[in-house]
Amino acid sequence: xxxxxxxxxxxxxxxxxxxxxxxxxxxxxxxxxxxxxxxxxxxxxxxxxxxxxxxxxxxxxxxxxxxxxxxxxxxxxxxxxxxxxxxxxxxxxxxxxxxxxxxxxxxxxxxxxxxxxxxxxxxxxxxxxxxxxxxxxxxxxxxxxxxxxxxxxxxxxxxxxxxxxxxxxxxxxxxxxxxxxxxxxxxxxxxxxxxxxxxxxxxxxxxxxxxxxxxxxxxxxxxxxxxxxxxxxxxxxxxxxxxxxxxxxxxxxxxxxxxxxxxxxxxxxxxxxxxxxxxxxxxxxxxxxxxxxxxxxxxxxxxxxxxxxxxxxxxxxxxxxxxxxxxxxxxxxxxxxxxxxxxxxxxxxxxxxxxxxxxxxxxxxxxxxxxxxxxxxxxxxxxxxxxxxxxxxxxxxxxxxxxxxxxxxxxxxxxxxxxxxxxxxxxxxxxxxxxxxxxxxxxxxxxxxxxxxxxxxxxxxxxxxxxxxxxxxxxxxxxxxxxxxxxxxxxxxxxxxxxxxxxxxxxxxxxxxxxxxxxxxxx
Numbered sequence: 300x301x302x303x304x305x306x307x308x309x310x311x312x313x314x315x316x317x318x319x320x321x322x323x324x325x326x327x328x329x330x331x332x333x334x335x336x337x338x339x340x341x342x343x344x345x346x347x348x349x350x351x352x353x354x355x356x357x358x359x360x361x362x363x364x365x366x367x368x369x370x371x372x373x374x375x376x377x378x379x380x381x382x383x384x385x386x387x388x389x390x391x392x393x394x395x396x397x398x399x400x401x402x403x404x405x406x407x408x409x410x411x412x413x414x415x416x417x418x419x420x421x422x423x424x425x426x427x428x429x430x431x432x433x434x435x436x437x438x439x440x441x442x443x444x445x446x447x448x449x450x451x452x453x454x455x456x457x458x459x460x461x462x463x464x465x466x467x468x469x470x471x472x473x474x475x476x477x478x479x480x481x482x483x484x485x486x487x488x489x490x491x492x493x494x495x496x497x498x499x500x501x502x503x504x505x506x507x508x509x510x511x512x513x514x515x516x517x518x519x520x521x522x523x524x525x526x527x528x529x530x531x532x533x534x535x536x537x538x539x540x541x542x543x544x545x546x547x548x549x550x551x552x553x554x555x556x557x558x559x560x561x562x563x564x565x566x567x568x569x570x571x572x573x574x575x576x577x578x579x580x581x582x583x584x585x586x587x588x589x590x591x592x593x594x595x596x597x598x599x600x601x602x603x604x605x606x607x608x609x610x611x612x613x614x615x616x617x618x619x620x621x622x623x624x625x626x627x628x629x630x631x632x633x634x635x636x637x638x639x640x641x642x643x644x645x646x647x648x649x650x651x652x653x654x655x656x657x658x659x660x661x662x663x664x665x666x667x668x669x670x671x672x673x674x675x676x677x678x679x680x681x682x683x684x685x686x687x688x689x690x691x692x693x694x695x696x697x698x699x700x701x702x703x704x705x706x707x708x709x710x711x712x713x714x715x716x717x718x719x720x721x722x723x724x725x726x727x728x729x730x731x732x733x734x735x736x737x738x739x740x741x742x743x744x745x746x747x748x749x750x751x752x753x754x755x756x757x758x759x760x761x762x763x764x765x766x767x768x769x770x771x772x773x774x775x776x777x778x779x780x781x782x783x784x785x786x787x788x789x790x791x792x793x794x795x796x797x798x799x800x801x802x803x804x805x806x807x808x809x810x811x812x813x814x815x816x817x818x819x820x821x822x
């Protein structure tokens with residue numbers, strides 16, 4: 300089609316620079332569908348179609364786009380001028396495919412990029428911001444990349460860079476490695492039942508969770524564990540109780556919880572899952588209080604969690620994040636992931652789980668995110684040298700995050716006993732059961748949540764310290780260490796103290812004898 304001179308005065312002014320400067324591409328902005336269809340060009344981009352594209356005489360407009368489609372695709376490298384195409388003054392879509400061809404600049408090594416796993420595509424974006432991807436064909440003899448479309452909007456040709464996608468996935472995993480979560484403001488480590496028994500939970504080893512205690516309306520005990528780690532943990536307590544999981548707000552959290560419920564369904568009556576940023580609640584009857592717990596990091600569930608984050612890097616810009624949420628409503632997706640990992644859960648690595656997750660998600664995605672995700676999953680296992688090297692870097696980050704060569708379990712202890720206030724003070728008494736009776740004087744106080752004491756035996760000329768190491772419902776147990784007068788007393792012994800009405804019962808076991816005393820408070 301010849302360059303049209305039938306431009307309005309406004310259009311002529313807008314295109315004046317194009318007619319006067321070779322730096323701006325020649326534009327053939329207007330035309331109509333003829334007996335042979337149409338063909339129009341903007342710079343290096345040519346748009347064409349056969350006569351069945353629209354009724355003869357239908358107007359066609361191909362003009363430079365004011366913005367580049369796909370700017371939200373942080374892994375897209377454009378290689379053409381952005382254009383906008385309308386048919387019938389924007390009132391209709393084509394009845395047959397329209398071809399968009401781009402003559403690629405000689406400075407771009409297309410073959411090298413294709414061999415590196417990059418995707419040659421045409422990206423389209425509607426006025427509403429909806430993105431689509433059209434795989435392009437490459438003709439090295441003419442250096443033309445071409446693709447077809449059935450929906451008109453803004454277009455740009457370019458490469459989807461697999462290296463950028465994998466780099467962004469690696470960055471995300473590195474961020475996950477540093478995840479911690481705040482202690483809930485209303486978290487209590489010590490509670491007292493209506494019967495007067497006090498329960499105290501020690502901090503979880505390695506600080507991977509925040510343990511909190513509460514008393515329910517029936518006088519039972521509730522243990523809430525709040526995540527402070529990027530791991531997924533399976534939690535078991537003594538006595539065994541089911542955990543009620545409360546995943547965080549992330550889509551990946553909710554999916555991982557559902558996968559856990561399927562894979563470990565046989566264990567749900569005696570354990571619970573603790574997900575990053577989430578919590579798990581365990582409830583105990585008054586006559587069967589909690590004593591301890593173990594948190595064991597579950598690597599494969601953690602891989603599921605990270606895989607969903609990694610998937611979102613690839614498909615999120617195409618609206619895939621919303622589709623991931625939609626996937627939660629489709630049981631077949633969760634069942635697909637669970638079914639893929641369950642048979643060999645102990646032998647799977649991150650790559651296995653990522654590919655399983657991508658394959659299970661693809662059927663419920665729209666065409667564009669499905670295409671990109673499928674290509675990423677293929678690139679992970681394709682053996683392209685540079686991508687293999689980059690993916691190994693991602694795997695290494697995951698391995699480092701989950702400490703595959705170290706113990707990733709954690710424990711917690713819950714003590715039950717009388718309130719510390721019942722022990723605090725200065726107490727004296729007479730010790731009986733040895734060759735001679737003698738007096739004991741102990742000043743008990745609380746320090747860093749446990750009971751400690753200074754103790755002396757005046758007649759024996761010795762004394763030292765008590766440090767609590769165990770709490771039971773009616774007894775506090777101490778290690779006694781003699782710090783002076785060692786010739787008269789055993790260096791180290793075990794002391795048990797039991798509260799009574801207005802007094803303490805004292806028992807000491809120093810290997811040869813067990814001695815006792817009733818102690819009264821003097822201050």
